[in-house]
Amino acid sequence: MPKVFDLHAADPPDRNGSAARLSDGAGSLLREQAAFRSATRAGQVAPIPTPPRDPVVVPFPSLPGRSVTPSLRRPFQPRPITLYDIPGSPPRFQTSAVRFRRAPYVRRLPIGKILLDNGAVSEAGLRRALAMQKELGLRLGDLLVQTGEASDTDVTAALGLQYGMGVALPAPRTTPAFDALARHLPLAQVLEFRALPWSRIGSRTTIATTRPDRIDELSAQLPPTLGDCNFAVVSESAFDARLHALHGAAMARAAECRVPEHESCRRLRARGGATMLAAGLVALLALAIAFPAGALRFATLAGLIVLTLNIGLRAAALWSLRQGRRDGGAFCTVRTARAAAAPLPVITILVPLHREPEIATALTKRLSRLDYPRPLLDICIVVEADDQITRDALAQANLPVWMRVIPVPDGQPRTKPRAMNYALNFARGSIIGIYDAEDAPAADQLRRVAARFQTAPLEVACLQGRLDYYNPTRNWMSRCFTIEYANWFRMVLPGIARLGLVVPLGGTTLFFRRSALEAVGAWDAHNVTEDADLGVRLARRGLRTEILDTTTLEEANAHPIAWVKQRSRWMKGYILTWAVHNREPRALWRDLGPKRFFGFQLQFMGAILNTVLMPVLWSTIVLAFGLWHPIRDWLPGGNALPLALFFAVMTAANLGLAMAGCSTPHHRKLRIWTITMELYFALATLAVAKALTEIVLRPFHWDKTVHGSFGGDDSSAEIDTLHNGMATLGETARPGSGATP
Template identity: 50%
Template sequence: MLVCATARPEHFAEVMASLAYRLRRDLRLGLRPVIVRREEVQQTVAQASRAELTRKMACRVPPSESCRGWSATASRMRLMLGLALLGLALLIAHPAPVLLALTGWAVLTLVLAMILKGAAALRHLGRKAPLPEAQTDLPPPEAELPEISVLVPLFRERRIAAALLKRLDRLDYPRDRLDVVLVLEEADEVTRTTIRDLTLPPWIRCVVVPAGAPQTKPRAMNYALDFCRGDIIGIYDAEDAPDPDQLRQVAARFAAAPAEVVCLQGALDYYNPRQNWLARCFTIEYNSWFRLVLPGMAGLGFAIPLGGTTLFMRRTALEILGGWDAHNVTEDADLGIRIARHGFRTELLDTTTREEAACHPLPWVKQRSRWLKGYIVTYLVHLRRPARLYRDLGAWRCLGFHAHFITAVSQFMLAPLLWSFWLMLAGLPHPLLTLVPPALLKTCAVLFFCAEVQNITFGLIATRRAEHRHLWPWVPTMHFYYPLGCLAVYKALYELVVKPFYWDKTQHGHSLAGAASSAARTPDANQGPPAGQMPSS
């Protein structure tokens, strides 16, 4: 007799009908269904298929679209060291031409960044407001709401777990169609013990990821994907506080959107913007990016580099894409480009999730260095076959892809050269004064000044909502905030050579009181659409 264990007996007849042909010989012996708990089924499948699932989660993405072939081999390290020494030798032997070339590239990418951000901002600000009756999609009937699985990767999160459960409990979505999966690492006894001491509701469960390399968020999500039940897959981070109606908005938009729209990206904001100066600047940067530049890029038809949280995907499309690149430490930006290359589209959703801003310099640099390292890797991966990239994206989106990634990295790397133009505005001689005409140097100085004016203007516009106007006095200080990015990019370049897959963990839970007070304001906080150089992971 064939014994069939199931945790969902209501679907038993349907599942057995689909398996009747494959099990036809066993069914002759008889069939005895047994009802078990879902956790028992999950644990049995995980144990029986551990080796296959462990292998699969690290290499779901095709090799041509993954960075997993990039390893810190001795030959690669010697090559990079040789190139660095060559560059240093050229700088020592011919300082003037090298300095001129680097400054020229810095100015060129600055102009490109100004054009890109300016065009995106104007496109977003100049959009036509939708008619009142067309401002929201009609949600599906309650009985037809899709099942949504939300992945919440956790790693070394002792302080944030209890607060996370309270925020998830505020989600207004039928519990029988909500599948929240806490993704835990097998080697992370700290978080597993913390979760074990909590009482989880039936709609929240844990998936434990087998130990292995690389130990990254995308690898863990690849493993958990096979245990998800939903037709829509969403992602939240450990410290996230989403709008309560967010999942209903997701279901409504997917129901109304054409089939090629496979991803919805919500806006990210912070719930601790008053904690200190760094948190204020981070909030200004996020608002400029998510409420101004990113919507404008979408309006211009460019491929969207996703943020690492508050993104929702149709499961079928995610499986076609092969999930996430387990070796890319900015898997969200990479996924956004792969979505566009495969002919799918991403839309921005007018809903907000609040996070905790990295409010201390060292954690900020660590987090930003991971983003920059992932940006560099993503750009190099998609640049392997330029002709195919051009065919996949088309001329316009390919132009946007190059403009965004090149400027995002170059501006941080070469920022000290641009800062040197302040010498002229201060009446001091510039090092290039003997190499280029003074009029050209003055033009570059004015250009740099205009870039600062643009950043301030965009910061003021992006924080114009009532809840963020207290940040206006701090917008001009952003000029002193971005230099931290220089430290981050140099750290990223070092890690790119010696440990390209290293995930520098950002610790959360430093401002739980701010999160709680923000959550109380969440229902009416979703008031508008979202600068910064790049999105979150």
């Protein structure tokens, strides 16, 4: 018989060891429950199931008379809160419900699997391309084509299968009616979406595109005049060919007037500026004839002032450059860690050629030395459409897939900047570079360009590389030309860049942010020194140019006639650039500021006046033989000694600056030739006379420089020796180094 246990035998102790001070009802119930639990644990009683009963109401011990109903969780009762504005406090943000629209998700087969199943790519090639894709961030199809792992045709067919679209057939024979309909799609949208109306089937228009992933955006912007549309995939080469045929004439016309008219030389077509210049020259000549002594006296004084200012500018550039090196290095502004963090950009290189079939093979070989991922390299060789001899030579040169030919339709003027404006429509890169036909850039040049643009502020819109010559020992003229270039690109340009002045760009080894280049209107098709003019327009918009510490070797002009032709074109362009930007001096002052305004006047017109007045300064040599000269009347006591001392100081300064510009190891052997530079610059007088004549008669005539005539094809050994020597001696920048700000 089980033992009966008295549930009321004792009071259960509370947590403090004392009896719970509860009301009679509550204390009796708790004692019963505690005694029952103790007996159950001791095995003295068996738990007896009890029928469900109503909840027991236990009065709250501290508040007599108030009872609560035990529950597992007390329901949450939100309490309304009223917010009051505090005087002087900022207003509260007004929030509203945000609605999200989920785009329909379509599961597509990977293009790599499609190509692999079709046998268009090997498994090893696909793995290599996928590994490169992680590093470069390009589309897989483009990578496979650029690396030669798959053909353009196979990738186009795979894109059609991936997006459930057909592949565009070869473009049918165009008709005026369909071409007029196709041009209803604006050119801006054609270039943005890489899409063109391809054919007309019944009442539906077929739109061919190289970017099927953007069809939804494109279809939303199609003009209603095209009617119902079908879509098909087309290869890049077929698209470019159709774009040339359909919009080539319009793009060629746009290339002629891309720069705003008030900043362009094309207003000289009316001969107004040329007539004014001719009238001014005639007036000066008439004054010189009517008052020869007074004219010679004033011209001599002006020549002395201009000579002093020009040498002073070069001295200031040298001082600024050396000051920068003492402050930590003129070419050490890039942090390599930051440069390595960002992916490399696609770089498009424009290489204009004109009737130069003999240089096609050498050009391909030199550009192949560039150490840059081929899928990110887009080299466009720009030729005139009717230049059949050059196009045939390029077709026989077996160009790699990362090089292509851009034919430029006929138009006027037939200049290098017009051709580059046209080719810019076909560029694929976010950085645009310029090389000449005979250029041999350093192998790591593009990596330095990409690194600098990734770390430079957005206001740095252009990087100018240094130019040097690989045939300096050809003859005396090539030696002097090399000395001049060494001074210009290693001393003057870096110095004036550090001084914050306008940088007149060189015609090659230039690299631009594409967005900035297009914002300023690219190149002036009517300016024969489009590079210097572009540098001024960049500066007027608050953008900066830096001199990059990398070298491109090219061919020095080693014949007097060829040199005069080339130099006359440069001087004509300088005169036109100065005239165009001084149409509104107030606007130029406002855009550039006082320092750069006066620097611009000295850099452009100062260089021209220095050449024009050089014969006048030479005329003072008669004073050494005791002959009379009009300037003697302005000398103290008619004594020519102060003037002789002045010329001695200027000559010594000029010679010292020339030697300072030849401080690099491979230029030091040329220092002995600096004493002959005065004879070399005498040819510039002939060039400026030719330039002034052409401004009056044919201001847009382009005197083409012939490349490859002075050792261009036989200089591979010299090029390799110079590049390797500069890299070994550290003459070029250290890896990751940057530019002169």
